[in-house]
Amino acid sequence: MSFDRAPTPQPADAAQIVLNTIRRPVIMIGPDNFITFANADAEDFFRSSAAMLARSELSRFVPFGSPILQLVEQVRARNTPVNEYRVDVSSPRLGIEKMVDLYVAPASELPGSVVVMFQERSMADKIDRQMTHRGAARSVTGLAAMLAHEIKNPLSGIRGAAQLLELNASDDDRSLTRLIIDETDRIVSLVDRMEVFSDERPIDRYPVNIHVVLDHVKALARNGFANGIKILEDYDPSLPPVYANRDQLIQVFLNLVKNAAEAIGHDPHGEITLSTAFKPGIRMSIPGTQDRVSLPLEFCVHDNGSGVSEDILPILFDPFITTKPNGSGLGLALVAKIVGDHGGVIECDSTPRGTTFRILMPAWKELPVHLDDDSEGAHR
Numbered sequence: 197m198s199f200d201r202a203p204t205p206q207p208a209d210a211a212q213i214v215l216n217t218i219r220r221p222v223i224m225i226g227p228d229n230f231i232t233f234a235n236a237d238a239e240d241f242f243r244s245s246a247a248m249l250a251r252s253e254l255s256r257f258v259p260f261g262s263p264i265l266q267l268v269e270q271v272r273a274r275n276t277p278v279n280e281y282r283v284d285v286s287s288p289r290l291g292i293e294k295m296v297d298l299y300v301a302p303a304s305e306l307p308g309s310v311v312v313m314f315q316e317r318s319m320a321d322k323i324d325r326q327m328t329h330r331g332a333a334r335s336v337t338g339l340a341a342m343l344a345h346e347i348k349n350p351l352s353g354i355r356g357a358a359q360l361l362e363l364n365a366s367d368d369d370r371s372l373t374r375l376i377i378d379e380t381d382r383i384v385s386l387v388d389r390m391e392v393f394s395d396e397r398p399i400d401r402y403p404v405n406i407h408v409v410l411d412h413v414k415a416l417a418r419n420g421f422a423n424g425i426k427i428l429e430d431y432d433p434s435l436p437p438v439y440a441n442r443d444q445l446i447q448v449f450l451n452l453v454k455n456a457a458e459a460i461g462h463d464p465h466g467e468i469t470l471s472t473a474f475k476p477g478i479r480m481s482i483p484g485t486q487d488r489v490s491l492p493l494e495f496c497v498h499d500n501g502s503g504v505s506e507d508i509l510p511i512l513f514d515p516f517i518t519t520k521p522n523g524s525g526l527g528l529a530l531v532a533k534i535v536g537d538h539g540g541v542i543e544c545d546s547t548p549r550g551t552t553f554r555i556l557m558p559a560w561k562e563l564p565v566h567l568d569d570d571s572e573g574a575h576r
Contacts, residue, residue, distance in 0.1 A: 215233075215235040220237055220313050220314060220315055221234075221235065221237045221238040221240070221241035221242070221313070221314040222234070222235045222237070222238055222311065222312070222313045222314075223235075223238050223249070223254075223311070223312050224303060224306075224309055224310070224311050224312075225254055225268055225309065225310045225311075225312060226306075226308065226309050227272075227307070227308030227309065228253075229253050229254055229255065229265075229268070230250075230251075230252065230253050230254075231249045231250060231252055231253070231254055231257075232250065232309065233246075233250075234246045234249040234250070238314075241290070241314060241316075242257050242289070242290070243289060243290070244257070254268070257289060257290070258285055258287065258290075259284075259285065259286065259287045262283075262285060263280065263283050264283065264285065264298065264300075264312065267280055267298060267300045267312075268300060268310050268312065270300075271300045271301065271302055271310050272302065272308060272310055275302050275304075276302070277299065277300060277301035277302070278298075278299075278300045278301075279297070279298065279299055279300075280297070280298040280300070281297045281298075282295055282297065283295070283296050283297070283298050285314075294316075295316070296314045296315060296316050297314075297315040298312060298313070298314060298315075299312070299313040299315075300312050300313075347383070348384060351380050351383060351384055354376065354380055355376075355377055355380040355381070358373045358376040358377050358380070359373070359377065361373050362374065362377075399440075399441050399444065399537055399538065400441055401439055401440055401441050401538070402439075402440075402441075402442075402560075403437035403438075403439065403560035404437055404438050404439075404440050404441075404442045404445060404560075405437055406435065406437075406438050406445070406472055406493070406495060407431055407433075407435070407472065409442060409445045409446055409449065410429075410431075410449060410470050410472070410495075412446060413446060413449040413450055413453055413470075414427050414429075414453075414470065416450065417450075417453045417454070417457065417468075421454050421457050421458075422453060422454075422456075422457040422468065425457055425460055425466050425467070425468060426466070426467045426468070427453075427467075427468045427469075427470065428467060428468070428469045428470070429469075429470055429471075430469055430470070430471035430472075431470075431471065431472050432472050432473050432474055434474075435472050435473075435474060435493065436493075436559045436560060437559065437560040438493050438557050438558070438559060438560065439538075439557070439558045439559060439560040439561070440538050440557060441538075444534050444538075447530075447531075447534065448531050448534050448535065448555070449470075449495075449497065451527045451528065451530070451531050452497040452531065452553045453468060453470075453497055454527075455527070455528070455553075456468045456497055456498075456499035456501065456551070456553075457499075459499050459501030459502065459503075459551060460499055460500070460501045461501070463500075463501070465500070466499070466500060466501065467499070467500050468497065468498070468499050469496070469497075469498040469499075470495075470496070470497060471494075471495070471496045471498065472493070472494065472495050472496075473493075473494045473496075474492055474493065474494070475492060475493075475494045475556070490558065490559075491539070491540060491541060491556035491557060491558055492556075492558075492559055493556065493557045493558070493559050494554060494555070494556055495554075495555045495557065496552055496553065496554050496555070497552070497553045498550060498551070498552040498553075499550055499551055500549065500550040501550060501551060502548060503546040503547050503548045503549065503550060503551050504544065504546040504551055509544060509546055512528055512544055513528050513529055513531070513532040513542070513544075514529065535555055535557070538557060538558070539557075539558055540555060540556055540557040540558065541555070541556045542554070542555045542556075
């Protein structure tokens with residue numbers, strides 16, 4: 197009996213396959229500083245095809261005076277590899293707040309050529325910022341508990357007194373007592389919203405189909421605040437269930453889609469895109485436990501609005517931060533708290549051409565059935 201073997205790739209083809217398998221952008225720079233090779237991830241990183249990259253100098257894709265250009269020259273002159281950390285390559289082409297670690301090495305068999313590998317720091321920075329968001333949420337938790345006790349009780353007395361005065365007040369004075377009552381109710385409503393942050397009860401979690409949640413949110417949005425805005429889907433249908441609380445997920449995505457609709461405003465070309473994907477490789481600790489879980493599920497809400505101000509972006513999830521004239525600044529803080537309580541990560545990427553809220557969450561893992569337990573229950 198004979199077996200057919202797959203043909204062995206030629207060395208050049210094998211090298212291409214290996215480099216495309218590496219989940220890092222890798223490029224080769226020739227002696228004339230033109231890009232002579234780019235793997236698949238480099239195409240995504242530079243937002244250009246390999247054919248376009250091969251016809252371009254590196255300086256076309258990185259900011260003027262970028263340290264990358266100096267590192268390439270240094271490696272070429274010394275013929276030794278160099279590692280450089282936290283290099284800023286932010287540009288309109290590559291994106292805002294683009295920070296990378298670099299490995300630059302000479303290609304010994306091709307004199308004058310240099311290989312550059314990029315490692316984006318965005319996820320590590322996102323996790324660092326997520327810890328800051330959780331700290332801010334904990335601060336609001338303590339503030340909410342204090343406000344609920346110290347403010348709501350006196351407010352009820354003020355409201356009651358205003359109602360009594362209203363009974364015998366003139367028409368002019370009645371407008372003032374009505375103002376007192378309305379403003380008191382508004383403050384109570386704000387305190388009620390903040391009390392959500394002080395809820396430290398364990399979350400009731402179970403397997404949830406994220407696409408059912410997003411479809412529900414989309415239906416609510418289309419019949420309400422996002423009426424007239426095109427809502428697109430880019431779903432991975434093979435995605436496993438997310439380990440979460442369905443009602444809280446609905447609250448998270450309603451907030452995010454509402455923000456997206458407000459960013460678009462009355463633009464007739466406005467679009468909101470809901471996307472899901474499987475992105476393995478990220479692990480994070482669960483608050484209050486020693487456990488570490490992987491966060492392979494990525495959910496995004498993208499809009500093509502005018503973007504978030506660079507000044508606001510780093511503190512966007514902090515409490516009381518808002519760009520809306522009548523906003524309380526608690527919506528995104530609550531979103532960050534819910535995602536954090538689920539052991540997930542949320543981050544916002546924004547340019548003047550649009551904003552993307554990206555959430556990473558744990559997947560549901562079914563517990564194994566032990567046959568030495570109740571055998572009748574094991575077969576049910």
